[in-house]
Structures are given as structure tokens and as C-alpha cells.
Amino acid sequence: MTRRVAIVGYAQSNHQYDMPLPREDMVFEVVKGALEDAGITKKEVDTVVSASTDFLDGRTISGVFYGMAAGAYLKDESKAEEDGTLALYYAFMRILTDIYDVALVEAHTQGSCINPHQVSFYMLDPLFDRQFNVLNDIATAALQARMYMSKYDVAEEDIAMVAVKNLANAASNPHAHRRMLDVTPEEVLNSKLYYEPIRELTMSPISDGACALVLASEERAREFTDSPVWILGAGSCQDSYLRDRNLHRLESLEKAAQRAYEMAGIKDPVSELEVLEVSEKFAHEEMMIYEALGLCREGKGRVLIEDGITSKYGELPVNPSGGALGADPVCATGLIRVIEAAKQINGEANGYQMPHACRALAHGQFGLCAQKNVVFVLGGE
Amino acid sequence: MAGTAGETPELIKVHSGAVEVPYDWHCGPYWSRFFRGLRDEKKIYATKCPSCGRVYIPPREVCGPCFARMDEWVEVGPEGVIEMFTVVRLPYTNPSTGEPLSVPYTDVYVRLDGADTSLMHWLDETDEKKIAVGMRVRAVFRDKRTGTMHDIEHFKLI
Numbered sequence: 425m426t427r428r429v430a431i432v433g434y435a436q437s438n439h440q441y442d443m444p445l446p447r448e449d450m451v452f453e454v455v456k457g458a459l460e461d462a463g464i465t466k467k468e469v470d471t472v473v474s475a476s477t478d479f480l481d482g483r484t485i486s487g488v489f490y491g492m493a494a495g496a497y498l499k500d501e502s503k504a505e506e507d508g509t510l511a512l513y514y515a516f517m518r519i520l521t522d523i524y525d526v527a528l529v530e531a532h533t534q535g536s537c538i539n540p541h542q543v544s545f546y547m548l549d550p551l552f553d554r555q556f557n558v559l560n561d562i563a564t565a566a567l568q569a570r571m572y573m574s575k576y577d578v579a580e581e582d583i584a585m586v587a588v589k590n591l592a593n594a595a596s597n598p599h600a601h602r603r604m605l606d607v608t609p610e611e612v613l614n615s616k617l618y619y620e621p622i623r624e625l626t627m628s629p630i631s632d633g634a635c636a637l638v639l640a641s642e643e644r645a646r647e648f649t650d651s652p653v654w655i656l657g658a659g660s661c662q663d664s665y666l667r668d669r670n671l672h673r674l675e676s677l678e679k680a681a682q683r684a685y686e687m688a689g690i691k692d693p694v695s696e697l698e699v700l701e702v703s704e705k706f707a708h709e710e711m712m713i714y715e716a717l718g719l720c721r722e723g724k725g726r727v728l729i730e731d732g733i734t735s736k737y738g739e740l741p742v743n744p745s746g747g748a749l750g751a752d753p754v755c756a757t758g759l760i761r762v763i764e765a766a767k768q769i770n771g772e773a774n775g776y777q778m779p780h781a782c783r784a785l786a787h788g789q790f791g792l793c794a795q796k797n798v799v800f801v802l803g804g805e
Numbered sequence: 806m807a808g809t810a811g812e813t814p815e816l817i818k819v820h821s822g823a824v825e826v827p828y829d830w831h832c833g834p835y836w837s838r839f840f841r842g843l844r845d846e847k848k849i850y851a852t853k854c855p856s857c858g859r860v861y862i863p864p865r866e867v868c869g870p871c872f873a874r875m876d877e878w879v880e881v882g883p884e885g886v887i888e889m890f891t892v893v894r895l896p897y898t899n900p901s902t903g904e905p906l907s908v909p910y911t912d913v914y915v916r917l918d919g920a921d922t923s924l925m926h927w928l929d930e931t932d933e934k935k936i937a938v939g940m941r942v943r944a945v946f947r948d949k950r951t952g953t954m955h956d957i958e959h960f961k962l963i
Binding site: 443446447452493498536538543550551554555 | 836
């Protein structure tokens with residue numbers, strides 16, 4: 425890598441359903457918060473990259489409407505029409521060019537404005553899948569869950585254990601939306617069945633939320649802070665559409681992780697990472713994510729859950745913040761994972777701080793059945 | 806395979822359904838105050854930037870150039886001047902109802918007295934010979950108001 429790039433400030437909203445604010449106000453609060461956290465003003469920002477989708481924002485070219493609130497007035501600016509980790513990926517690349525030194529990255533979704541699952545219908549291929557009017561992101565996740573379960577002998581109880589872990593973890597995170605300290609596997613398995621085997625508590629809640637972070641070149645980062653969180657590695661990859669891929673595996677995540685590991689010089693993620701924050705929009709996905717990230721062999725994700733290895737008290741905690749099951753403001757969810765990973769490295773995760781968190785991984789996804797994945801490896805000084 | 810020699814094979818088009826995307830917009834404290842002003846007081850409220858003094862209508866939280874929160878409220882209008890206009894003669898579908906919009910009607914941007922930005926609305930005059938940039942207009946409020954932009958029925962020339 426030619427240049428080192430660090431995260432120097434961040435902020436997120438208290439994610440909830442039906443936040444009674446226009447998204448511009450939500451965006452302003454987190455952008456202001458991230459700049460304050462970095463100890464800088466809008467003047468220092470060279471480029472602004474945001475993430476949201478026009479469908480969820482309810483207007484096309486939606487960036488022009490919240491841009492002023494994101495501090496982008498007459499600045500170099502662009503928008504990623506997907507997860508916030510993609511916006512971070514672009515901002516990272518801009519700083520690597522040597523042309524920009526300080527970037528502001530913002531992501532948000534107001535799920536209460538329009539049901540994101542209803543909109544997901546428009547991710548489907550119009551000639552074939554859309555013609556049946558039955559599929560959406562939950563239905564396709566259900567198909568994926570069934571395929572994964574039958575292939576690797578995974579039980580609904582295993583999936584429920586993922587939900588129990590993350591929902592209980594979310595109880596310690598004041599920013600999380602669905603916080604359930606004493607939730608039991610029975611409660612998860614008895615929660616409302618949506619698309620068999622997907623239940624209310626094995627899928628992420630519909631959240632309103634936003635987050636922002638400030639990214640800087642090494643030189644500027646050292647001016648701003650004594651505790652920069654370095655981007656050690658990054659990778660992004662997308663798989664083919666639903667029917668054309670192996671739905672029981674997250675092959676694009678595997679490739680994205682390999683690229684990020686290679687850039688970060690990581691050979692054995694299990695021993696070289698201390699904490700992971702991943703975007704499991706459905707509980708079964710977290711086990712698939714373990715496998716794709718190389719934390720275990722293919723089909724063995726459930727063993728990490730059963731043995732408590734990825735619990736807060738385990739050897740390799742995953743989603744101590746509660747993950748996407750704890751809050752899912754769609755386009756912000758991946759960038760929130762990055763912020764949570766940075767908080768762990770900075771020792772700022774009050775109430776859910778993991779010990780010795782020097783290196784962390786953050787993951788974001790987008791598309792049906794996690795078709796597209798982005799991975800960041802972060803490290804402290 | 807495709808038809809006999811000399812025939813052009815038919816190319817098919819498939820319809821994928823009518824799009825219905827109902828949005829519920831949070832107005833928040835700023836636009837809520839603006840709409841309450843229209844509904845309850847027949848008054849038009851704007852926000853003023855504490856840094857540059859610009860008065861924004863519709864009101865909003867952030868002044869983009871100053872990146873400052875605007876907390877000061879001022880009343881603007883109900884009179885103002887036409888900043889730009891067009892008389893619409895091409896009928897098209899009203900996206901809110903699916904019904905055709907009847908033409909002609911006049912789109913107008915009004916710079917209300919005391920404001921530094923303009924408000925889009927309708928003008929009750931459709932003869933472009935009688936309309937000019939810079940003419941003074943006044944907001945006409947509806948008798949029955951519900952807290953939306955339609956609480957102003959239209960602007961009229963004065």
C-alpha cells in the first residue's frame with residue numbers, strides 16, 4: 425500500500441423504528457458528531473461519500489437532497505447506491521490517490537418511511553422472478569436458509585442460538601434497536617414465522633438510523649488524533665444473481681476477505697483477529713459468514729455457535745454490538761459495523777468492550793442473499 | 806428455431822407490474838412547524854441562518870454553506886414576486902393519483918417577501934401574456950386546511 429489511511433472520528437444515531445425526524449436532520453446530527461469526534465470542521469473535509477438508495481430515500485439522485493446536511497455543499501461529492509462500506513471503500517481509494525487527504529463518509533436509511541422488504545422486490549429479475557409476485561429479500565433468504573440447513577445438517581435451534589447471542593449482545597449497546605438481554609432460544613423459535621424458516625427474531629428489524637465517519641491520510645490523521653484506527657486491508661466482491669450462484673455459500677465474501685487479509689498480511693484470521701463485526705441480516709447468514717471469512721471449515725459455522733467461540737466471552741467474539749440483528753438501518757448497517765470495530769480498537773465500547781482488541785474485521789453486504797460483500801481489516805497503533 | 810427464411814422473428818416485451826411505492830415522510834420539528842403555521846395560522850414561517858442571515862423557505866435545519874443549525878424563525882410573505890414561471894400545456898399523469906392532469910396550469914416560483922429562497926406553487930393565471938417575472942403575487946389559503954402544501958390553494962396576481 426502506498427499510503428496509510430486511518431479512521432479518525434465517527435458517530436451514529438440511536439437506531440430505532442419510526443424516528444420522528446426527516447432524514448436530513450438525522451444525517452446532519454451524525455455528520456456533525458463525526459466531525460466533532462475528529463476535532464475538525466467541515467473546512468478540513470476534501471471529499472464526501474455517502475451511501476443510501478434512491479428507492480429507500482423516496483427520490484432519485486437522492487444525494488442532492490441530504491448533501492447540505494452531510495456537509496457536502498460545493499465539495500467533491502458522490503454517493504454509493506448501496507451499503508455504507510462501499511462508500512468507505514470509495515473514500516479509502518480517493519485518499520490512496522494522494523489527491524484527497526480527508527474524507528467524510530455517511531450512510532443512512534429510514535426504514536419507517538417505506539418498508540425495505542417491499543422495495544427488495546425490485547432487486548429481482550423482471551422477466552422471470554418478478555413475474556410470480558411472491559419473492560422478496562426475506563423469501564430468498566428463506567430459500568437460502570433451507571438450502572444451507574439441508575446441506576450441512578443445521579437445525580433451526582442452531583439458527584436460534586445466533587439470534588440469542590446477538591440480541592442479548594445488543595442489550596449492552598445503547599445505539600441498538602432490538603435489545604433483548606434475557607431472550608431464550610424458545611422465545612426465538614416461537615417468534616412469528618414469516619417465511620419458513622425465517623422468523624421475526626431470526627431476521628433483522630426494520631430500523632431508522634444513520635452513521636458517519638471521518639477518514640484521513642496518515643499525515644492528517646496524526647494532526648487530528650493520538651488514536652487513529654488504520655485501515656489495514658480492504659476487499660470488495662460480488663457474486664452472480666440468485667439462480668446462477670451456489671446459494672449455500674458466500675463465495676463473494678470469501679474472495680473479498682481473501683483480498684483484505686492479503687492486504688493486511690493476515691494468514692490466520694482466527695489467531696490474528698480479536699473481534700469481528702459482521703452484517704448478518706438473517707441469523708443463518710452469520711454461520712455462513714464465519715465459513716466465508718475462514719473462521720472454520722465449510723459447513724461448520726454452527727460449531728462456533730454451539731461452542732460459544734463467537735460469544736462475548738469466547739475466543740473470537742463476533743458482533744458484541746448485536747450486529748445487524750440488533751439494528752438494521754439498511755444502507756448504514758455495514759458502516760456501523762466499521763464504527764463498532766473501530767470503537768473496540770479504541771477501547772470505547774462501553775459495556776461490551778472486548779479485551780485486547782488490536783485487530784478487528786468489519787463486514788458489510790448488499791443484495792439478495794448477500795450477493796455483494798465488503799470487508800475491512802482495522803488495526804490500532 | 807425462429808421463423809422461416811425471410812421472416813423477422815418476433816421480439817417479445819414482458820410487463821413486470823405496476824409500481825406502487827407509498828412513502829410516509831417524517832416532517833420532524835422544522836417542517837411540522839411550517840405546516841402547523843399554514844394550517845392553524847395561515848402564516849408562512851421560515852428559518853434564518855445565525856451565521857449568514859439567509860432566510861430559508863421552506864424552513865430546514867441546516868444552512869448548507871455555513872453547515873450551521875438554524876434556530877431562529879421568521880414570518881415571510883404572504884406576498885412576494887414571481888421569480889420564474891412556466892405555463893404547462895403538455896398533459897401528463899399525476900404521479901400521486903394516476904389520473905391525467907388537466908392543462909393548462911401555471912408553475913410558479915415565488916420569492917416571498919422576507920425570504921432568500923423561493924417556493925414552488927401554482928398561479929391562478931394561465932395566459933402567459935398576462936404573467937411576467939417580477940410581478941407581485943399573494944398566497945390564497947384554503948378554508949379547509951390539513952397541514953400540507955395544499956393549505957395554500959394557489960398564488961394570485963395582485
